[in-house]
Amino acid sequence: MTTIRVSPPSSGVSGEVRVPTSKPHTQRAILLGLLANAPSSIVDPAWSSESRNLLGAATELGLEVLEEDDQCLVVIGTGRSLTVGSADRPLSADGSGFNFRTLAAVACLRRGTTVLEGNASMLARPVLEHLRFAADLGARIEDLSDSRHLRIRVTGSRRLGGDTEVDNRHSSQVLTAVLLVAPMADRPVRVRCPQDGTVGEGYVDLTVEMMRAHRVEVERDGSRFVVQPGSYQSQIYRVASDFTALSYLAGAVAAGGGGSVVVRDYSPSSLSSEAEFLEVLRHLGISAVRDPLAGTLRLERGTPAGPRIEIDSRNIPTVVPTLAAIAPYVDAEVVVRNAAHVNNHKCRRLDVMISELFRLGCDISPTFDSRGLVDGFSTPGPRKPTGGGLLSSHGDHRIFMSLTTAALGARHRTAVEGAQHLPASFPGYLQALADMGVYWEHSSPDSDSECDRRLGRRSGTEGQPTATA
Amino acid sequence: MDLLRYNELLVKPVGKLSGTVVPPAAKSYSARAVLAATLAPGRSRIDNVATSHNVRAMIECCQALGAQVDHLAPNRIDLTGPARLRDGLTLNPGNSGIVLRLLMGATAALRRTTFMSPYVASLGSRSNQEMLTALGGLGVRCTADGAEGRLPITLDGTDVHSGSVGISGRRSSQFLSGLLYLGGLLDEPLSVCVTDELKARPMVHTTLRVLETAGVRIDAAPDLMSFRTNGADKYHAADYTVGSDPASMAALMAVASVVESDVVIRHSGLEELDGVLRYLLDAGVAITTDESTIRIRGGGELRPIDFDGSKAPDAVLPLAALAAHAHGTSRFSNIEHLRYKECDRISDFRRELLNAGVEADEERDALIVHGSPKGVPGGSVVRSHYDHAVVMAMSVIALRSGAGLTIQDSQYVAQTYPDFFNDLLGLGGSVAS
Numbered sequence: 001m002t003t004i005r006v007s008p009p010s011s012g013v014s015g016e017v018r019v020p021t022s023k024p025h026t027q028r029a030i031l032l033g034l035l036a037n038a039p040s041s042i043v044d045p046a047w048s049s050e051s052r053n054l055l056g057a058a059t060e061l062g063l064e065v066l067e068e069d070d071q072c073l074v075v076i077g078t079g080r081s082l083t084v085g086s087a088d089r090p091l092s093a094d095g096s097g098f099n100f101r102t103l104a105a106v107a108c109l110r111r112g113t114t115v116l117e118g119n120a121s122m123l124a125r126p127v128l129e130h131l132r133f134a135a136d137l138g139a140r141i142e143d144l145s146d147s148r149h150l151r152i153r154v155t156g157s158r159r160l161g162g163d164t165e166v167d168n169r170h171s172s173q174v175l176t177a178v179l180l181v182a183p184m185a186d187r188p189v190r191v192r193c194p195q196d197g198t199v200g201e202g203y204v205d206l207t208v209e210m211m212r213a214h215r216v217e218v219e220r221d222g223s224r225f226v227v228q229p230g231s232y233q234s235q236i237y238r239v240a241s242d243f244t245a246l247s248y249l250a251g252a253v254a255a256g257g258g259g260s261v262v263v264r265d266y267s268p269s270s271l272s273s274e275a276e277f278l279e280v281l282r283h284l285g286i287s288a289v290r291d292p293l294a295g296t297l298r299l300e301r302g303t304p305a306g307p308r309i310e311i312d313s314r315n316i317p318t319v320v321p322t323l324a325a326i327a328p329y330v331d332a333e334v335v336v337r338n339a340a341h342v343n344n345h346k347c348r349r350l351d352v353m354i355s356e357l358f359r360l361g362c363d364i365s366p367t368f369d370s371r372g373l374v375d376g377f378s379t380p381g382p383r384k385p386t387g388g389g390l391l392s393s394h395g396d397h398r399i400f401m402s403l404t405t406a407a408l409g410a411r412h413r414t415a416v417e418g419a420q421h422l423p424a425s426f427p428g429y430l431q432a433l434a435d436m437g438v439y440w441e442h443s444s445p446d447s448d449s450e451c452d453r454r455l456g457r458r459s460g461t462e463g464q465p466t467a468t469a
Numbered sequence: 470m471d472l473l474r475y476n477e478l479l480v481k482p483v484g485k486l487s488g489t490v491v492p493p494a495a496k497s498y499s500a501r502a503v504l505a506a507t508l509a510p511g512r513s514r515i516d517n518v519a520t521s522h523n524v525r526a527m528i529e530c531c532q533a534l535g536a537q538v539d540h541l542a543p544n545r546i547d548l549t550g551p552a553r554l555r556d557g558l559t560l561n562p563g564n565s566g567i568v569l570r571l572l573m574g575a576t577a578a579l580r581r582t583t584f585m586s587p588y589v590a591s592l593g594s595r596s597n598q599e600m601l602t603a604l605g606g607l608g609v610r611c612t613a614d615g616a617e618g619r620l621p622i623t624l625d626g627t628d629v630h631s632g633s634v635g636i637s638g639r640r641s642s643q644f645l646s647g648l649l650y651l652g653g654l655l656d657e658p659l660s661v662c663v664t665d666e667l668k669a670r671p672m673v674h675t676t677l678r679v680l681e682t683a684g685v686r687i688d689a690a691p692d693l694m695s696f697r698t699n700g701a702d703k704y705h706a707a708d709y710t711v712g713s714d715p716a717s718m719a720a721l722m723a724v725a726s727v728v729e730s731d732v733v734i735r736h737s738g739l740e741e742l743d744g745v746l747r748y749l750l751d752a753g754v755a756i757t758t759d760e761s762t763i764r765i766r767g768g769g770e771l772r773p774i775d776f777d778g779s780k781a782p783d784a785v786l787p788l789a790a791l792a793a794h795a796h797g798t799s800r801f802s803n804i805e806h807l808r809y810k811e812c813d814r815i816s817d818f819r820r821e822l823l824n825a826g827v828e829a830d831e832e833r834d835a836l837i838v839h840g841s842p843k844g845v846p847g848g849s850v851v852r853s854h855y856d857h858a859v860v861m862a863m864s865v866i867a868l869r870s871g872a873g874l875t876i877q878d879s880q881y882v883a884q885t886y887p888d889f890f891n892d893l894l895g896l897g898g899s900v901a902s
Contacts, residue, residue, distance in 0.1 A: 037476055037880045039587035067589055074589050079880065081476040081902075184474070231474050234522075234587050236561045293557040293581055 002419035004430065006407045006440040008387065012259030013252050013408070013436040019263055020426055021046040021239040024203060027054055028210050029237040030075075031102055031180050034058040036214065037079025038234035043072050044267065045239055048423075050096045057091045057103055061110070079231065080184055085112035085156065095121045098173050100150070104131055105177035107154035108139035109184050118150040128152070130174045136164035137178075137189060161187025161229075168193040168204075168223070175225075176207040182227035183216040193223035202273045202315065209270060213237075240269030243277055245426045247322035248401045250286050250299050252436055254326040255409035258301040261436055266290065266297035273316050280316065280323070283309050284330050304332040313376065314338040321402035324353040327379040328362040329409045335367065339376040347394040350374060356392065356403055360410060361385030385410045393418025397425050404429075408438060415443055472890040472900060478879040480867035481899040482847065486730040486767070488896045492721055493886050494519040494544060495714040495740060497567060497675055500527040502709040504571050504650065505683040506548040507531040511706035513548050517737065518711055520544060522884045526563030530572055533558050550706065556580040564588040564811060564855055564884055566595060567643050567672075569620075573600055574647030577609045578626040578654050585621040591811050591855035593620045599637045600644040606634050607651070607659075631657035631700065638667035640809040645696075646676040652698035653685035662695040668779050668806040671715075671741040682707045712738025716783035717886040719745055720861035722765060723787035724893065726754040727794055727869050729768030732896060735761060744780040748788060752795065773797035773840055778804035785836070786818060786858040790865035793827040795840035805834035811884070812854030821851045821859060825866050825874055847872035854878075857885040864889075868898065 026046045031054070033040040045051065055073075059065065062078035085107065091114060093100035100118045107114035118127070127150060134141045140155040166175045175193065182189035208218050208225075215233040219226040246263065253261055268274060268290065278288050285304035290297045309332050313320050320342045327334040342349045350366075354377055357364045362385045369375035387410020393400035400418035407414035419442075422429050433440055472478060499519035504527060506513035518524065520543070528546075532538055535551030556579050562569035569584060569592060576582040586592045598618035601611040610625040611618075631652075636644050645663060652659035667673065673693055680687055684705035688697040713736040725732035726749060739746075746763070749756055751774050755766040773795040778785040785801050792799035807814035815831050822829045822838070826845030830837040847870030853860045860882040867874035882889045890900050 037474055039589065041585065041587040041589075043585075074587055079476055080474040229471065231471065233525075234563060236559065236585050236587055238559070 001417060003390070003415050003417040003443050004404070004419050004440045005413050005415045005443045006404055006433070006438065007413045008408055008410055009256050009438055011257065013256040013261060013438060014259040015436040016262045016264055017249055017432040017435045018265060018428065019245040019249065020242050020428065021267070022242045022269065023048055023051060024206055025210070025239045025269065026051050027098060028180070028207060029239060030054050030058055031106070032210060032214050032232050032235070032237070033075040034061060034063045034077045034106070035079065035181070035184055036077040036232035036234060037081070039066060039074060039076045040234055041072055041074045041236040043236060043238040044265070045073050046242070049094070050099060053092070053094045053096060054099045057093070057099065060089065060091055061106060077232070080109060082106070082110045085110045085114035087113055087115050087153070090115035090117050093118045093122070095119045097122065097125055097127065097171065100127060101131070101173045102177040102180060104134065104141065104152060104154055105181040108134050108137065108156050108160060109181055110154075110156040111158070112156070114154045114156070115144070116152050116154060120148050122150040126170055130167055133164040133166060133174065133178045137162050137185065158186065160185035161189055163190045163192070165192050165194055167195060169195050172201070172203045175204055179207050179211065179218065179225060179227060183211070183230040183232065185229055187229065189227045191225040202271060206271060238267055241267045242425065243269065243271070243274040244318040244322075244398070246297070247277065247319045248405050248426070248429065249432065249436070250281055250288065251322050251326045251402070251405035252408055252433070252438065253299045253301050254284065254286050255329045255405050256436070256438065257409070261299040263297040263299065265295050267295070277316050277319050280311050283311070284326060284334070285332075304330055306332060308333040308335070311336045312338050313342070317342050318398070321349050321353045321398050322405060324357060324364065324377055325402040325406035327377070328357065328364060328385065328406065329382055330379070331382055333378065333380055335378040336376040337367065340369070340373060347396045347399065349396065349399060350377070352394050352396070352399055353402060356399070357406055359389060360387060360391060360403070360406055360414060362406065387412040387414040390415040390417060393421060395421065397421035401426065401429055404433070472902065473880045473883050473887065475902040476880055477875055477877045478890065479873050479875050479901045480864045481873040481901065482870050483728055483868050483898050486725060486728060486732055486896040486898060489733040489735055490721055490892050490896060491735045492713045492717040493521060493888065494711040496521045496523045496885050497672060498679065498711050498740065499524045500565070500567055500571065501676060501679040502711065503527050503531055503548065504575055505679050505704060506706065506709070507534060507536040507550045508575060508650070508654065509550045509683055509704035509706045510552050511550060513550070513706040514708045515546050515548060516708070516710045517544050518546050519714065521887060522563055523565035523568055526561065526565055527568045530560045530562065530568065533560060534576070550704070554579055556582070559583040559585055562586055562592065564592045564881070566592060566641065566810065567646070570597070570600060570641070570643035570647040571650055573597070573604070573622070573624065574649070574651040575654070576626070577604050577607070577624050577651050578629045579624075580627055581623060581625050583621060583623045588855060595619065595809060596640070597622060599640070600647060603634045603636045603644065603648060607632060629655070631655045631659045633660035633662075635662050635664040637665050638663040639665045640806055642667060642669040642672050645673060649676055649680060649687060649696060649698070652687070653680060653683070653702065653704055655698070656700055658700040659698045660695070663693070667693055668803065669782050670779065671743065671781065675741065679709070682709060712740050714885060715741040715781065716858060717889070718742060719781070719784035719787045720865070720886070720889070722749060722763065723791040723862070723865045724868065725765035726767040727791055727865050730765060732765050732767070734763045734765070736763065737761065742781050742784060744777070745784045745788070748774055748776055752791070770842065771795040771840070773799040775800040775802065777802060778807065782807060783858070786814060786862040787865060789818070789836055789838050790862035792838045793822065793840050793866055794842055794844055794869055796842055797840060799838050799840065800835055801838070802835040804836065810858070811856035812859065814856070814858065817854045817856075818859055818862070821863060824849055824851045825863060827866065844869035844871065846870065847874055850875045850877060852877045853881050855881050857882045861886065861889060864893065
């Protein structure tokens with residue numbers, strides 16, 4: 001457990017920082033690079049154990065790495081000439097649902113048989129029942145799982161194609177997997193998602209957009225897709241910056257008392273959610289101005305768009321915790337709606353943020369939908385919270401960074417637990433804080449309690465928060 | 470079956486080829502026309518534009534720069550050039566030298582254009598030093614990551630100016646063509662002189678022809694060693710009609726000549742193929758021509774003939790593949806500049822000739838092929854080195870071999886001739902993935 005104690009900056013934040021690039025973009029770029037029958041460059045890839053695992057599996061399937069340095073990965077794919085599969089060389093997806101599902105789909109294109117394994121954590125997830133597409137399209141999947149592994153045997157086909165249905169209620173990854181391999185099939189592939197309530201709509205958009213960028217045609221009519229046989233073109237894929245990581249820097253400008261932060265090498269994505277988030281920021285009084293020639297994004301604090309800002313967060317789930325951290329510092333009443341689905345993420349993010357911000361001393365209240373369920377939150381206008389105390393990330397990197405963001409605007413130093421989760425999305429976050437002039441220090445669990453004692457835990461763990469105007 | 474989706478193909482021997490084939494449109498003219506149309510504000514039309522990957526790369530770069538492209542038919546586009554090209558882009562020229570070098574000229578007056586290619590082992594390993602030095606002399610700030618001006622390259626033309634500049638034409642005429650494109654964008658006259666020798670003269674003629682169509686007149690010395698723009702002519706929207714691709718034409722002629730055949734090639738112009746028909750006739754191939762067709766009846770004995778490759782550089786590899794089946798030795802000379810293409814078309818190609826079973830020697834600017842009418846036994850594996858010309862030349866050899874040749878990285882034929890294997894199948898050839 002790693003706890004940091006963050007000091008509110010006395011005169012705002014300023015400096016030059018960088019944000020990481022996007023993992024979903026990187027994973028898709030690796031798969032498209034494998035399926036292209038030509039070289040591809042992936043510029044600024046985001047590495048994680050998951051994307052490393054995927055690159056390793058792609059190499060087993062015939063991908064060749066021509067060059068790799070910090071900024072660029074150059075690979076050469078196989079098109080339909082994937083290596084021939086053999087049971088002696090199982091592919092491993094480790095604990096990644098994305099990798100397992102997409103590799104299963106790629107294996108359908110392969111000659112011979114592919115044994116694909118996931119670790120025990122995968123056994124609990126709904127994986128096997130959603131791989132019916134393989135049989136629908138002409139390949140075969142057998143379940144070889146045991147108590148410690150999710151394991152399947154895929155027998156590929158040289159006559160792939162046809163119609164399939166994908167249940168999109170729990171994950172968009174199967175749909176992404178089918179779509180990505182569909183152009184490599186021998187006949188058109190039609191996919192239908194019969195159920196309403198798609199999760200990860202933005203990720204499906206990303207998949208389709210990246211396929212189109214590689215010159216493959218995807219016809220889409222709502223939840224129906226038709227993909228004709230084609231070829232992925234050689235590409236230079238510049239991986240977009242992670243706008244959720246950006247949100248914590250924008251939050252630092254909002255909560256930390258203003259200033260001017262320059263984000264270097266910011267590469268915008270074309271995701272609708274990113275554009276929507278930047279628009280929300282503008283309404284909240286934080287400008288984000290890009291200089292395309294310098295490749296920078298400048299974050300500055302200005303005036304909100306009105307006395308009351310209403311935000312529909314349906315399409316921007318990943319930044320809801322950040323918005324909760326920003327809202328108490330905005331010179332306006334802020335209401336965020338349609339955030340209930342955020343409670344299905346890594347932890348109950350909406351509930352956790354409201355209660356932890358309350359402990360920090362923020363004046364934040366849940367809002368409810370017509371059924372009386374928590375649907376979002378509201379803040380009445382700027383109130384400097386007392387701070388102090390120890391806030392908990394609940395094991396969630398996004399909660400950790402959101403709470404640290406909020407702590408920048410408090411009166412007192414505040415301890416936030418959970419820095420050990422940062423590698424999940426923003427390993428350089430603490431450095432970025434320092435680069436903006438924020439002082440923070442590590443604090444051991446012992447000194448946390450010392451710190452708590454000294455501050456008398458006045459951050460509102462019981463009773464009313466001590467918010468003051 | 471889309472053969473371009475596989476990264477190796479077995480081209481089998483064939484008894485007889487027959488039928489009619491239409492070669493693709495010229496990539497060199499198409500690429501030049503697309504760029505000239507982009508530099509002209511307003512709507513230009515390009516008829517019979519090539520669909521090869523190289524031209525597609527040019528079109529995509531031009532779209533990024535601000536051109537609007539409307540596909541009116543599969544091979545006809547209307548292209549509307551923007552009032553001003555976009556600054557600050559990263560452009561991907563694919564694996565095409567001509568696309569890169571022309572664009573380096575055309576973007577040298579913009580602020581910060583970066584060129585990158587995923588083809589690190591082919592275009593990415595080719596030197597652009599001549600061009601960077603020349604552009605530097607015109608006030609363009611050039612930075613290249615690799616030695617010898619290799620990609621990635623960034624150009625900043627904030628302080629570009631006109632004047633007089635020298636350029637080497639020994640390794641490639643593409644740098645010269647790029648500078649002439651830049652000349653048409655500058656408000657003062659630009660003088661360009663070739664400092665050593667110019668090998669690929671037909672390609673420079675193509676550049677001059679396209680620029681003239683776009684309204685940019687260039688005063689060229691008869692020996693093509695010095696050029697001058699007047700600084701007043703601007704790019705204008707124009708209509709372009711593209712002829713047949715010389716490299717693809719030459720490959721089809723070699724394909725039809727190497728085995729027993731009755732093949733009609735229906736073309737639209739024999740640009741950049743000076744001396745090729747003469748070569749085939751002298752070698753003993755039965756050819757009849759009219760304005761738009763060439764009929765070849767192949768399969769007869771082939772005489773060894775020497776060839777000056779500077780007359781038709783794109784024909785050298787297919788003719789050399791054909792010469793591998795002549796009675797005796799053929800010499801292809803004046804071709805040092807072919808070393809600086811998608812691969813080293815003397816050394817790399819010769820290595821693959823040896824792998825295929827053909828005896829060949831090389832000199833600095835010559836390839837010497839020792840022919841044998843029997844053809845090679847076949848059964849071996851050859852590599853394309855990312856080069857469409859090698860794929861097509863090796864296919865010529867495979868057709869007359871005992872057991873065929875496996876061509877690795879055969880998909881790169883699409884840089885110039887995406888339908889090559891389909892057209893070969895249409896004539897009665899046999900190809901397996």
